[in-house]
Amino acid sequence: MPQIAKVIVDVPTMQTNRPYDYQVPVTLVDVIQPGMRVIIPFGNGDRKIQGFVLQVLDQLSFTGQLKAIEAVVDLTPAVNPELLSLSDWLAQQTYAFQITCLQTMLPSVMRAKYTKTATLTDEIPTDLQASLFNGNDELTFDQNLAPDKLKQLMQLQRQGKISVTYHVDNRAQVKQLTAIEPALSFEQLEEARMGLRKSAQKQSQLISYLQTLIDQEAPTLLKTILEKTTFTRENIRIGAEKGWLRQVKVEAYRNPYANAVQPTHKMTLTSEQETAVDAVVQSASTDASEVFLIEGVTGSGKTEVYLQTIDAVLQQGKTALMLVPEIALTPQMVQRVKGRFGDLVAVLHSGLSEGEKYDEWRRIERKEARVVVGARSAVFAPLEDIGVIIMDEEHEASYKQDESPRYHARDVAIWRSQYHNCPVILGSATPSLESRARAQKDVYHLIRLTQRVNQQALPAVELVDMREAMRVQKASNFSPALLAGIKERMQKGEQSVLLLNRRGFSSFIMCRDCGFVLQCPNCDISLTLHMDTHSMKCHYCGHEEAIPKICPSCQSRQIRYFGTGTQKVEAELQELIPEARILRMDVDTTRKKGAHAKLLKKFGDHEADILLGTQMIAKGLDFPDVTLVGVINADTALGLPDFRASERTFQLLTQVSGRAGRADKVGQVIVQSYNSENYAIQFAKQHDYEGFYQYEMAVRHRGGYPPYYFTVKVTVSHPEEALAAKKSFQIAKQMRPILSDQALILGPTPKSIARINNRYFYQIVIKYKQEPQLQAKLAEILETTQIDTRHGFKIGLDNEPLQFT
DNA sequence: AGCACGCCGACT
DNA sequence: GTCGGCGTGCTC
Numbered sequence: 001m002p003q004i005a006k007v008i009v010d011v012p013t014m015q016t017n018r019p020y021d022y023q024v025p026v027t028l029v030d031v032i033q034p035g036m037r038v039i040i041p042f043g044n045g046d047r048k049i050q051g052f053v054l055q056v057l058d059q060l061s062f063t064g065q066l067k068a069i070e071a072v073v074d075l076t077p078a079v080n081p082e083l084l085s086l087s088d089w090l091a092q093q094t095y096a097f098q099i100t101c102l103q104t105m106l107p108s109v110m111r112a113k114y115t116k117t118a119t120l121t122d123e124i125p126t127d128l129q130a131s132l133f134n135g136n137d138e139l140t141f142d143q144n145l146a147p148d149k150l151k152q153l154m155q156l157q158r159q160g161k162i163s164v165t166y167h168v169d170n171r172a173q174v175k176q177l178t179a180i181e182p183a184l185s186f187e188q189l190e191e192a193r194m195g196l197r198k199s200a201q202k203q204s205q206l207i208s209y210l211q212t213l214i215d216q217e218a219p220t221l222l223k224t225i226l227e228k229t230t231f232t233r234e235n236i237r238i239g240a241e242k243g244w245l246r247q248v249k250v251e252a253y254r255n256p257y258a259n260a261v262q263p264t265h266k267m268t269l270t271s272e273q274e275t276a277v278d279a280v281v282q283s284a285s286t287d288a289s290e291v292f293l294i295e296g297v298t299g300s301g302k303t304e305v306y307l308q309t310i311d312a313v314l315q316q317g318k319t320a321l322m323l324v325p326e327i328a329l330t331p332q333m334v335q336r337v338k339g340r341f342g343d344l345v346a347v348l349h350s351g352l353s354e355g356e357k358y359d360e361w362r363r364i365e366r367k368e369a370r371v372v373v374g375a376r377s378a379v380f381a382p383l384e385d386i387g388v389i390i391m392d393e394e395h396e397a398s399y400k401q402d403e404s405p406r407y408h409a410r411d412v413a414i415w416r417s418q419y420h421n422c423p424v425i426l427g428s429a430t431p432s433l434e435s436r437a438r439a440q441k442d443v444y445h446l447i448r449l450t451q452r453v454n455q456q457a458l459p460a461v462e463l464v465d466m467r468e469a470m471r472v473q474k475a476s477n478f479s480p481a482l483l484a485g486i487k488e489r490m491q492k493g494e495q496s497v498l499l500l501n502r503r504g505f506s507s508f509i510m511c512r513d514c515g516f517v518l519q520c521p522n523c524d525i526s527l528t529l530h531m532d533t534h535s536m537k538c539h540y541c542g543h544e545e546a547i548p549k550i551c552p553s554c555q556s557r558q559i560r561y562f563g564t565g566t567q568k569v570e571a572e573l574q575e576l577i578p579e580a581r582i583l584r585m586d587v588d589t590t591r592k593k594g595a596h597a598k599l600l601k602k603f604g605d606h607e608a609d610i611l612l613g614t615q616m617i618a619k620g621l622d623f624p625d626v627t628l629v630g631v632i633n634a635d636t637a638l639g640l641p642d643f644r645a646s647e648r649t650f651q652l653l654t655q656v657s658g659r660a661g662r663a664d665k666v667g668q669v670i671v672q673s674y675n676s677e678n679y680a681i682q683f684a685k686q687h688d689y690e691g692f693y694q695y696e697m698a699v700r701h702r703g704g705y706p707p708y709y710f711t712v713k714v715t716v717s718h719p720e721e722a723l724a725a726k727k728s729f730q731i732a733k734q735m736r737p738i739l740s741d742q743a744l745i746l747g748p749t750p751k752s753i754a755r756i757n758n759r760y761f762y763q764i765v766i767k768y769k770q771e772p773q774l775q776a777k778l779a780e781i782l783e784t785t786q787i788d789t790r791h792g793f794k795i796g797l798d799n800e801p802l803q804f805t
Numbered sequence: 806a807g808c809a810c811g812c813c814g815a816c817t
Numbered sequence: 818g819t820c821g822g823c824g825t826g827c828t829c
Contacts, residue, residue, distance in 0.1 A: 007829080011806055020829040043828045044808050062829055151821095790824080 003029055004060045005069060007051040008098050009042055010112060014786045017097045019054050021061065023068040032056055032069070035077030035084050037110075039070045039168045048166040050112035052079060052102050073170060078106060080382055082419055089415060092775075095782060095797040096405035104405055105380035107358040109172040116141040118153055122161040128152070172358055177252040179219035180236060180245045182210040192244055206231060206239050219248050253359040264339035266311070267304050267453075276305045276447045280423050281312040284387050287421040291414060293394075293439040294427040295689065296449030297458065298658025302427045303333075305449075306390045307340050309425065310371055314341070318387025318422070319370040323409055325396040326350055326375040327616050331597045334373065341371045348374030348381065351596075376401060379409040379416070386420040389413045394426035394435060395651055397802050406798045410435075429658065429689065430651040433700065436693050437707040459629075459660040459667035461653075461685040463676045477569050478576060482630045482670045487577065489628050490609050494665070496628040498573075498612045499656050500566055501635075509536065511551035512558040518548060523756045529565065569632065570612055585613030615652070617659075627667050629660040634673035634681055642804050643705045646680040650692050653684035704744065706800070709767040712778065713801040716748070717794045721760040725750075727793055728762035731781060735766065738777045743768035759794070765804065 003024035009016055022040055024032050032038070034053050042049050048070060060066065079087070083105055091098040103111050120129070120137040132152055133139050139153075156162045184192065193207045209229065213220055225231055239245045269277065276294060283290045296302045310320040324333060329349045338345050346360040346369035363369040365382045372381040376399055379389075391399070391413055399409040410426065417424045426435055426444070439446035452458070462481065469479040489496050508526040510517045517526045520538035527536035529547065537544045551559045566586040574582060585599050596616075603611045604623055611617060611626075634653060642648075653671060660667030673681055683692035701708055714731055718724035728748035735745060744767045751761035768774060778797055785795045 004829095009828085011828080013806065015826090016806085016828070022829060040829085043806090044810095047807070049806090060829090064829065066829060154821095787825095 002058065002060075003032075004057045004066070005032055005038070006054040006057065007038060007040060007069075008054060008102065009040065009051045010049045010099055010103075011042070012097045012100050014097075014783060014789075017091075017099070020051075021066060022051075023066040024056065025068050028069060028072060031072055033077050034081065035079040037073035037078050037112075039073060041067050041070060045164070046166075047114075047116070048168050049114065050168055052084075052099070054084065073168075078110060080384070082384075082416070083380060083382065086380075086412070086415060086419075090405055090407055090412070093411070094405040094407050094799055095778065101405050104377065104401075104407075107172070107354065107361045109354045109358045111171075113169040113171055115167045115169060117165050117167065118157070118162045119165065120161065121163050122159075124156065124161055171354075173355065174362075175252045175355065175359070176249040178222040179248050179250045180213075180222060180225065180240075181216075181219040181248060182214050183243055183246045184210075186211050186214055189244060192242065202231075202235055203238065206235055207244065210239070210245055219250055221250070222247070253363060262335065262339050263342075264336055266308065266340075267301070269304065269308065270301065270451055270453060272449050272451055273301050273305050273308075273453075276449065277308045277312070279445070279447060280305075280309050280388065280425060283423040284309075284313055284318070285316060289414075289417045289421050289423065291417070291424045291426060291438075291444040292447055293431055293435050293444040294425055294447045294449060295431050295436070295439075296427065296429060297452060297687065297689075298429050298654070299452040299454065299456070299458075300429075300449035301453040302392065302429075302449065303336065304453075306392065306425065306427065307337065309388055309390070310341070313387030313422075314344070314370060316387055318385050319383045320372070320388050320390070321378070321381055321383055321386055321413075321416075322371070322373045322390040322392070323379055323399070323413065324373060324375060324392045325398050327398065328393060328396075329373070329375055330600065332600075337371065337373050344369060345371045345373060346381070348372065348378040350375065376409045379412045386416065386422050388423055388425065389417050390425045390427065392427050394428045395430055395432040395647075397648075400800075400802050402803070404796070406801075408800065430654050430692075431689075433647060433693065433696060434707045437697065456666075458687045459657060459669050461657055461669040461671060461687070463681065463685055464670060464672045465676045466672050466674050469672075476576075477572055477632055479670075479672055482632075482672060483576060485628050485630065485668065485670055486580070486610065490577075490580065492627075493606075493625075494627045495603070495606070495608075495623060495625045496610045496630060497617055497623075497626050497656070497659055498569075498610060498630045498632060499617060499652075500569055500612065500614055500632050501652065509548065509559055511554060511556055512560055513556035514551060514554040516551050516553035516559075518552070522758045523753060525753050525756075566612060566614060573610070573612065580610055581608040582610045582612055583608040585611060585617055617656075623659075624665070626659060627665050629656050629667070629669045631656060631669070631671040631673075634671045635675040635678060643700070643703060644802070644804075646678070646696060646699070649678075650680040650684050650689075650696075653681065654687065654689065657684065657687065704767060709744075709769060711768075711800055712766050712774070713798040713804070714764040714766070714778070714781075715751075715761060715794075715796045715798070716763070717756075717759040717761045717796075718792050719759055720792075721750075721754070723793070724760040724762045727785075727788065727795075728764055731785075731795075732764050734781060735764070735777065738773045739766070739768065739771055743771055743774075765801070 005022045005024050006019035007022050009020055032053055034055050036053050038051050038053055039048055040051050050073065079102060087098055087101040087105060090101040118139045118141065120133065129135065132149055157164065182189065189207050189211055193204055196203055222236065226233065240247055280292055294302055294305065306322060310322065313320050326349060334347055346364045348357060348360055364372055372378055372383060374381065391410060394410060401407055413424050435444065438444045464479045464481050466479060486496050508517055509529055518536055519526055520543050522543055523538055525538065527538055530537050534547060535544050536547055548559055550557055566584055570582055570584045573580065583599055583603050602608060631653065635649065657669045660669050671681065675681065679695055680692065683695065700706065716724050716728040716731065718727065725748065732745055732748055746765040746767065748762045748764045751763055754760055782795065782797065785793065
């Protein structure tokens, strides 16, 4: 009976965002399964593209001429049934194309690359063949093909002198290594030895060696033999030639953590920790999908709770998924988990090469790894039979992807937990207001860890009012109190960590005579100074140019740096304390792979007194000799027009405060600010999350913000500002009639950076409580504005956006 | 996305 | 007359 496959094709547009029917060729009838990738002809020219099989049916719903599947890419489905249905839900939830969702769930190497080649089928003038085809009869189309050559090719195509073929390249390469195994039995080898000449010492040795390998299950890697024995490549080759041994290819995993990991052991739990573990494990064994919110002060041992929960779940024969913000996925963290569960752990994060990520993914897929630790996209790890999903630092904004599909890993985690009937742990010292409010309403189960494991008091936080400090001294980033603190630690041989809250701050260049600021030609934003590359860069579009020596506007030479970059602060501190050994950690010094870990190791080895950095130093670092944490500018985020500014400031301050004085030494925190009376700073000083939560909830209630309201953001962009504005007003007007009186439309307003990459952005934010028609209307708007994309419009939807600026 | 088709202005 | 510009529709 004829088989039909429903296929999602790799053409990310609104119109092709639906399954297409394909004939399954007889040869593939028993091969093709849902979730496999296939290569299919698509469109008029039958160009070859990749697609995902959704279902295989024996009935067809399509009445036209079917095309047949060309080939299968996978031997086993790349996407299992769970993830297939997750992709469907995700597409609905985030208004993204299903193909984009499917590709997001897989390692990037599994995304197809397409090439197009022209082959000569007829005689053409030799000079043309020489210039166009380089004398060959085949040519690959690519972007840098000169326009005139492209014209010539099109002409040839019209004359029917070339044929165009499409290729789908699969970049996912399995790394293979050569290994050997004995090809004969012990006795046969002995016989072979008899046939040798007396002088063939090495060959005899090889036979003996092979005999020792006979009982081994797996083939031995050639690499290992060459390293550990005296046999050479040539010896092995002769062995193979004489039929004593077989050379086989084995799949190798690129193991990014090949170096031995220190095993770590279970720690004794405090009674609070134990209660937490028990509650979750209890839930795991009842097949319920509860969400636990663990609100635990810094140092309360949340990680140990996670690890012991994972341990219990593994013992139930299930698997575990642990999500960590990218920035917290430090070598320290990985070591800790690997140390506990060894080779059962797969790690997924952006520091791995594409190939390494693919290998880790395959280890999970083949059930060799049963614990996955990773950043946001690890939430799609193909684990089966999940027993618990953990999300550490659940308040972190990096769990939300800021490109399509704009999903929040927390939502995906909860979806998967319902599929697997397993608990979710959301852990944080400073939970997001959304999660904490859900716990209040008993949607989540709240567990509070109030005791620190070492029973030590939280460090004292001292606020320094910079307005005051600046009155008595000249402008500086360092108050006398902070400087004194740093010097004191240096004398005691202890260390300091300094945080530069960089949000909304960076160094730019301004002319002191005319006030000219160097701007990006494509975006409405000033260029940022980068000392390491000696250039000015745009952080939005990547535009780069030389640092001007004279002002382009008034030709003055008085063009100077402004703002507070880490480099500038480092220079100032060095000047103030010449003998200080300072390590700077920011985007520039950690760009290279492994640089982050190297810097941290240096600091851990006491090669520096001071670690100076941006947000990235706030998370997860654990150095016993750090007894002072200084926050250079606590309140830059507070000035931003974002209702989450206070929450972010509170979270950041609490986070860094926890970095001071672990182990046996007392810690101190010095926070410099221009707004020390601000409630976020005050509650952070008191280490009072619950107080902050109550206060902030009241603020959100008054302003009508989440978690009291749901939000959705519509962004419209166009190269012409007036058109972008007009379209956004049109959309707002369409929305109004279907919304109830409870819903509010904010805007349209231009984005705070109105122009990015030569496009103007306008946005609308809809705040609502319950709008049954909203989702359908938004989907409809995406559908109807489809035509406008032809005229340069881009319309994007962001469900529950984290960025409002 | 990328291709064909079809309608208009500028050319051999 | 036709070549080739782009606007429009469609892809199982």
